[in-house]
Amino acid sequence: MPELPEVETVRLSLLPIVGLRIDAVEVREPRLRRRLAHNFAAQLNRRTFEAIDRRGKYLLFRLDGGDTLLAHLGMSGALLLQPAGTAPQLHDHVRLHLADGRLLTFNDPRRFGLLQIGREADFAELRRVGPDPLAREFTVDDFLRLLRGRKKPVKNLLMDQQGIAGIGNIYANEMLFVAGIRPARQARRVTRDQADRLYEAMRAVLTRAIQRGGSSISDYRDGEGRTGYFQLELAVYDRAGAPCHRCGATIKRVVHAGRSSFYCAQCQK
DNA sequence: CGCACCCCCTGCCGGC
DNA sequence: TGCCGGCAGGGGGTGC
Numbered sequence: 001m002p003e004l005p006e007v008e009t010v011r012l013s014l015l016p017i018v019g020l021r022i023d024a025v026e027v028r029e030p031r032l033r034r035r036l037a038h039n040f041a042a043q044l045n046r047r048t049f050e051a052i053d054r055r056g057k058y059l060l061f062r063l064d065g066g067d068t069l070l071a072h073l074g075m076s077g078a079l080l081l082q083p084a085g086t087a088p089q090l091h092d093h094v095r096l097h098l099a100d101g102r103l104l105t106f107n108d109p110r111r112f113g114l115l116q117i118g119r120e121a122d123f124a125e126l127r128r129v130g131p132d133p134l135a136r137e138f139t140v141d142d143f144l145r146l147l148r149g150r151k152k153p154v155k156n157l158l159m160d161q162q163g164i165a166g167i168g169n170i171y172a173n174e175m176l177f178v179a180g181i182r183p184a185r186q187a188r189r190v191t192r193d194q195a196d197r198l199y200e201a202m203r204a205v206l207t208r209a210i211q212r213g214g215s216s217i218s219d220y221r222d223g224e225g226r227t228g229y230f231q232l233e234l235a236v237y238d239r240a241g242a243p244c245h246r247c248g249a250t251i252k253r254v255v256h257a258g259r260s261s262f263y264c265a266q267c268q269k
Numbered sequence: 270c271g272c273a274c275c276c277c278c279t280g281c282c283g284g285c
Numbered sequence: 286t287g288c289c290g291g292c293a294g295g296g297g298g299t300g301c
Contacts, residue, residue, distance in 0.1 A: 003294065033277075033296075057295075075295045076279075091279085110278045112295050125296085152271060161296085168294055217294060218281085237294095257273070260292085 002073045004057060004133070004166030005209035005230065006220055010079055011054050013223035017081065017104060021048040024097035032093065033074060033114045043117045044069065044096065056129045056165025060120065068120045074112030080105045081223045129165045133202050138164075140199045147187040147195055154190055154198070155183035155261060167202070170215055170237045173262045175201040177236045182268045183261035184254070208233070236262040 002010070025041035037043075044063075051062040059079070061069035071079060084101030094115060096104040106115060116123065131138045146163045147154070157163055158172040167175075176183050178201035181194050190198065214220060214228030217238070221227060235245055240253035240262055249266035 006294080031278095072295075074278095075293070077295085108278095109280065110293090110295085112278065114296090128296090150271095156272090170294060215294080220294075258275095 002057060002077070002214070002220060003168035003171050004206055005171070006214035006228065007054055007057050007059060007073065007166070008210050009214040009222045009228060011052050011059055013226070014052055014079060014081060014104070017049050017098060018051060019049065021046065021099040022096050023099050026095040026097065028088065028095070029093040032108065032111050033072070034116070036115060040117060043067065055126060056132065056161055058126065058129065066119065067117055070114065070116045070123050071106070072114040074108060074110060074114070076110040076219065077106065077108035077113030078221055079223055080107060080221070080225060128162050130162050131164060133164045133166060134206055140196060143199045144195055147190050150187035152187060153184045153256060154181060154187045156257065157187045169259050170217070170234070171205055171209065173237045174235060175205045177263060177268060178205055180268050183263055184256060236264065238262065
């Protein structure tokens with residue numbers, strides 16, 4: 001579910017927990033993408049949140065003492081800040097009882113999400129996380145280097161977290177539409193002009209989506225339970241058979257590597 | 270290296 | 286009405 005804009009929206013919505021201590025840790029279901037370590041609760045207990053960072057689709061909760069709580073929402077995960085006394089719901093796997101009485105709850109029906117506590121340098125999954133597409137340091141030249149010589153479809157490259165971190169299926173489709181490039185085009189066949197447009201589209205689409213609070217396709221909510229609104233602005237994602245807003249042609253859907261791509265054959269080359 | 274497939278898991282939707 | 290297959294925003298692994 002959540003891609004960079006949704007994860008960033010969750011991060012912003014959870015900032016009020018910074019400064020709060022965890023008074024109790026309730027593990028109701030340890031079997032996530034990876035099973036929670038046996039000492040997970042003990043390591044979290046009595047720690048204080050000092051900051052919340054994001055890398056790609058990962059959230060990093062900085063704790064006093066130097067440890068980090070790493071969180072990934074998978075396809076269906078949510079982190080919810082709930083009022084004191086909230087009863088556990090179905091698929092509430094971990095509930096952190098905060099010093100002010102509120103709860104920080106990890107809910108994830110499909111259990112593709114991840115929670116892990118430790119030193120950031122020890123997190124193997126972060127070694128596969130590339131630069132953030134919105135970072136000032138990530139230049140158009142970096143982007144061009146990424147495309148150069150690669151035979152795989154440009155959409156796969158956008159979604160490869162090692163090259164650029166945070167883009168998933170929805171936003172890859174959307175930025176390719178904005179840039180006028182077909183998803184299946186080989187990365188090395190993307191012209192200089194197209195690459196410039198894609199770089200700009202990448203930043204524009206992600207920035208706009210964050211401003212709109214992300215896309216709530218089915219069940220996405222931020223930490224306060226609020227939906228996003230960017231789904232109302234999606235040009236191609238999940239619009240197969242519908243008319244292109246730009247030219248009126250019918251939006252197509254094709255499946256590559258098990259994932260659906262949506263595009264307008266008229267507007268995208 | 271790239272890719273075509275698998276897997277993990279639950280929920281929902283459409284067709285029969 | 287109920288059952289079944291397909292599909293879903295994630296990542297990871299294998300074998301070719």
